[in-house]
Amino acid sequence: MKVYLVGGAVRDKLLRRPVCERDWVVVGADEEQMRRRGFKPVGRDFPVFLHPDTGDEYALARTERKRGHGYGGFDVQAVPEVTLEQDLLRRDLTINAMAESGDGELTDPYGGRADLQARILRHVSPAFAEDPLRILRVARFAARYHHLGFTIATETMALMRQMVRAGEVEYLVAERVWKEVSRALVEADPDVFVRVLRECGALSVLLPELDRLFGVPQPRQHHPEIDTGEHVLLALSAAPAELPVRFAVLLHDLGKGVTPQEMLPAHRGHEMAGLPLVRAVCERWHTPRELTTLALGVCQYHLHCHRALTLRPQTLMKLLRGLDALRRSQRFENFLQACEADARGRRGLGERDYPQVDFLRRVRQAAAEVTADALIAQGCQGAELGRALDRERVRAIAKVKEAYLA
Structure with a gap:
């Protein structure tokens, strides 16, 4: 029974990057031996175990053979006779197909270290095509790794295109x-992720609503880049690294992807037109509720944010209400960052x-400081209390706007 550090930990160690998690492969053992040593089985599809002390993942060396479509559909063989080289052969990229023994000896049968030095992302074997994920x-x-100069090998991109044409991507499950x-x-560089998917054709399968934005024009005076898809990638690059x-x-x-041809390059009403498309994406991918709510809010109200300094206090209050900003301060902050x-x-x-x-942060703060206590003391209650609270908040917002523009 031999244990090797594998995958990302070896790759990032050679790149002199922080190693965040360690995965191990065990050669020469079976599941019963792992259990006797106190390892806890957790793998549903593959023989994976958690170390009883460190919690690190330990997987039995295995081979895989495709028998279906998509991410699943594999016959797995995990027996003591499987060699380290056979286990590494089933991995995706050469830079992820290296192993390190306990004494620091590197096993690199497929040229991962050379590809690290050449800054190349290259598939290990034709078996790459068996898993569209x-x-x-x-x-x-x-x-x-784009900022480090990494590029995708020509033959790997060609294989990815072939997989898309074969329809394999359509079998991927939402999760x-x-x-x-x-x-x-x-x-x-999240924009690079989108560009790669578009280059190989996978974006049109996984996110056609975004793919159709490329080539859609916008008014040059507002968008010198003109192309809507390019604008989204520029905005993605400008956003803080928060999911x-x-x-x-x-x-x-x-919504700009469904603008009638005769309206172009203008996109009047694209905010509301985009809402059903955003919902469709979120439903398709089963995204968390909070992310869905924020995405819908940004889609619907981002022009309100851009025009905030010209909006009436009543409209600003409607914006706060529409985003539930007084109760959801972090959601509102995320909205501002996205805009x-x-x-x-x-x-x-x-x-x-x-x-x-800055202006909308002040607007929200002023509205939040208006509470119902004083109004209740004056005898307001029920629906009248809600209306009175709104009126006081609008007055507070009007003061903020007046002071801000003075």
Whole structure:
């Protein structure tokens, strides 16, 4: 029984990047031996165990053979006779197919170290094509390591295109897709993730609502980049690395993809037109409720944010109410960050001042400071109390606006 550190831990150690989690492969053992040593089985599809002390994952060396479509559909063999080289052969990329022994000896049968030095993302073997989830993984690694100069090998991109044409991507289940998308969106260059999916054709299958934005024009005076899809990627790059914000930015302009041809390059009403598209994406991927709510809010109200300094106090109060801003302060903050990213995601205009964020924070604070206590003391109750509270909050907002614009 031999134990090796494998995968991302070895890769990131060689890249001199922080190692966040360690995965191990065990050669020469079976499931019963692992249980006797106190390891807890957790793998549903594969023989994976948790170390009784560290909690690290230990997997038995295994081979896999495709027997169906999608991420599942594999015959797995995990017996003591499976070698380390056989286990590494089933992995996705050469840079993830290295192992390190306890004394630090590197096992690299497929050239992972050389590809690390050459900054190449390359598949290990033709078996890569058996798992369409690997398309998303490659795109995610491209987003993570783009700033280090990594590119995708020509033959790997060609294989990814072939997999898309074969219809394999259509068999991916929502939970797996969302797991990869949610991880990719917080990588260093999330726009690269989208570009890779588009280049291989997977974006039109997984997120056609976004794919159709490329080539859709916008008014040049507001969007020097013109192309709506390019604008979304610029905005994504401008957004802070927080999943709720970046997910909302990713979907905020979907309505522009259904603008009638005769209206272009204008997109009047694209906010409301985008709402059913955002809902469809969130339902398809089973996204968390809070992320769905924020994405819908940004889609519907991002132009309100851009025009905040010109809105009437009553409209600003409706904006706060529509976003549930007085109760959901973090959601409102995420909304502001997404709208600022949208404003900055324009070629050559990214450094312009965006005072709307500061202004709307003050507006929310002023409205939040108006409470019902004094009104109740005056005898207000029921529906009248709600109306009186709104009137007082509108007055408070009007004072903030007057002072801000003075």
